[in-house]
Amino acid sequence: MTSSQPALRVSNLSKSFTVHAQGGLALPVLRDVSLAVSPGECLALVGPSGAGKSTLLRSLYGNYRADSGSIRVRQDETWTELVGAEPRTVLDVRHRTLGFVSQFLRVIPRVSAVDVVAEPLRRRGADPAEARQRAEFLLGMLGIPSRLWALPPATFSGGEQQRVNIARSLVVDYPVLLLDEPTASLDAANRDGVVELICQRRDAGAAIVGIFHDTDVRDAVATRVHEVIPPASSPPASLAGVSP
Amino acid sequence: MSGPVLSAYRVTKRFGGRNACRDVSFDLWPGEVLGIVGESGSGKTTLLNCLAGRLVPDGGSVAYETRSAGIVDVHHLSEARRRLLARTEWGFVNQDAREGLRMGVSAGANIGERLMAVGARHYSEIRGQAIDWMARVEIDADRLDDRPTTYSGGMRQRLQIARNLVSNPRLVFMDEPTGGLDVSVQARILDLLRGLVEGLHLSAVLVTHDLGVARLLTHRLMVMQGGTVVEQGLTDQVLDDPQHPYTQMLVASILPV
Numbered sequence: 001m002t003s004s005q006p007a008l009r010v011s012n013l014s015k016s017f018t019v020h021a022q023g024g025l026a027l028p029v030l031r032d033v034s035l036a037v038s039p040g041e042c043l044a045l046v047g048p049s050g051a052g053k054s055t056l057l058r059s060l061y062g063n064y065r066a067d068s069g070s071i072r073v074r075q076d077e078t079w080t081e082l083v084g085a086e087p088r089t090v091l092d093v094r095h096r097t098l099g100f101v102s103q104f105l106r107v108i109p110r111v112s113a114v115d116v117v118a119e120p121l122r123r124r125g126a127d128p129a130e131a132r133q134r135a136e137f138l139l140g141m142l143g144i145p146s147r148l149w150a151l152p153p154a155t156f157s158g159g160e161q162q163r164v165n166i167a168r169s170l171v172v173d174y175p176v177l178l179l180d181e182p183t184a185s186l187d188a189a190n191r192d193g194v195v196e197l198i199c200q201r202r203d204a205g206a207a208i209v210g211i212f213h214d215t216d217v218r219d220a221v222a223t224r225v226h227e228v229i230p231p232a233s234s235p236p237a238s239l240a241g242v243s244p
Numbered sequence: 245m246s247g248p249v250l251s252a253y254r255v256t257k258r259f260g261g262r263n264a265c266r267d268v269s270f271d272l273w274p275g276e277v278l279g280i281v282g283e284s285g286s287g288k289t290t291l292l293n294c295l296a297g298r299l300v301p302d303g304g305s306v307a308y309e310t311r312s313a314g315i316v317d318v319h320h321l322s323e324a325r326r327r328l329l330a331r332t333e334w335g336f337v338n339q340d341a342r343e344g345l346r347m348g349v350s351a352g353a354n355i356g357e358r359l360m361a362v363g364a365r366h367y368s369e370i371r372g373q374a375i376d377w378m379a380r381v382e383i384d385a386d387r388l389d390d391r392p393t394t395y396s397g398g399m400r401q402r403l404q405i406a407r408n409l410v411s412n413p414r415l416v417f418m419d420e421p422t423g424g425l426d427v428s429v430q431a432r433i434l435d436l437l438r439g440l441v442e443g444l445h446l447s448a449v450l451v452t453h454d455l456g457v458a459r460l461l462t463h464r465l466m467v468m469q470g471g472t473v474v475e476q477g478l479t480d481q482v483l484d485d486p487q488h489p490y491t492q493m494l495v496a497s498i499l500p501v
Contacts (some may be wrong), residue, residue, distance in 0.1 A: 020489035021496065062478060064485040087464045087478040088273050108438070108460065109431035123442065 099174030179210035279462030335408030
């Protein structure tokens with residue numbers, strides 16, 4: 001493995017939100033952020049609430065549109081630029097290289113937990129039976145009782161939904177993983193299971209960027225820390241979360 | 245890599261001197277689902293009808309890459325060619341299933357008719373495929389010989405979907421496919437469409453005013469206001485980080501559940 005070569009490289013990334021309902025109020029959030037993550041590394045984003053950690057992570061996934069700068073992901077031995085990329089380029093990178101664990105599961109009506117988890121694998125052309133098996137394995141590992149696997153997760157508890165979400169994002173061995181508070185609503189036992197999974201992925205060569213408020217979790221998974229600094233003209237914390 | 249399935253170039257349509265849609269350009273790639281969102285009167289249905297050859301635009305062009313005959317200009321085909329294309333390589337799912345179905349013949353005939361358009365001749369084979377598709381859209385096979393007039397709204401919509409997809413189209417146009425249906429019926433159809441679009445690797449253009457439907461079914465979004473596209477991009481990006489004042493207003497108007 002060419003571990004010296006980063007898997008994700010961010011340079012001079014800037015992002016602001018313009019709220020038209022507030023007369024075009026501009027909220028700068030990220031200014032000139034640069035970082036690089038190599039396979040086997042886990043970079044923890046730290047900084048005060050409202051500093052823009054989640055905004056940075058969502059920008060890296062292409063969920064938020066960067067104003068300027070560069071986000072490059074290594075795929076097929078070349079760099080793919082995500083800033084200003086065509087939607088199908090971003091989707092291709094997401095299918096094959098870039099995984100994201102958000103804080104909340106977006107529930108799809110009528111789709112069972114096991115199918116929610118297996119979907120990213122099936123979309124990559126995996127055999128449906130194999131995809132299902134792998135999904136069941138992950139759900140089991142994350143402590144979701146097997147009697148729930150065939151049910152749609154809409155009625156699950158917050159912690160169960162979050163674990164389904166984690167299983168869905170880890171069902172594919174993504175070379176680059178973005179984790180937004182993956183253990184936020186979990187109890188100690190389930191938290192440990194998630195930490196173990198993240199460490200496995202890291203040690204298997206995934207390049208990881210994450211937000212981990214729980215310092216025990218951060219100490220267990222992170223190999224480095226990146227401080228996100230609020231821009232000088234930072235709005236009060238109550239306004240910084242204005243992104244929808 | 246193959247080229248776009250459908251290319252719109254500066255498509256413009258005027259009704260009585262007013263622009264219903266103006267200068268709309270985009271490429272639709274294989275396997276891509278493009279959503280067109282906007283309020284009533286934004287021009288999205290007019291655009292869809294221009295794309296599908298049902299309306300002749302006043303300006304611009306629409307190119308479609310056929311399965312075997314290369315790229316054609318949708319609006320310069322003979323009426324017969326265009327109809328053949330619409331029956332064999334395309335699907336069109338109307339909001340009102342009654343417009344997309346033949347209400348006077350059985351459900352089985354509604355599905356079988358499309359198969360015959362693509363050359364199927366053996367009755368037992370056609371019937372077998374019709375039964376298979378009834379199951380795929382979750383309609384009991386014993387309703388095969390009933391007319392759609394005896395079906396509920398949700399069943400009719402599922403039958404319309406089966407009629408459109410049975411002939412294995414490359415490209416499907418959908419106009420508010422879940423509009424006017426109860427929420428639980430809507431969920432079932434959304435789930436069905438999601439599975440079919442993904443499983444059959446369809447390209448699709450979906451018109452909806454419902455941003456939840458757009459999020460579930462589409463990869464990319466175009467936001468229309470007053471006949472023009474004011475914003476476009478990846479679906480989750482447009483909905484989670486809308487840039488244009490109109491898109492921000494639309495997203496902010498979603499009622500939380």
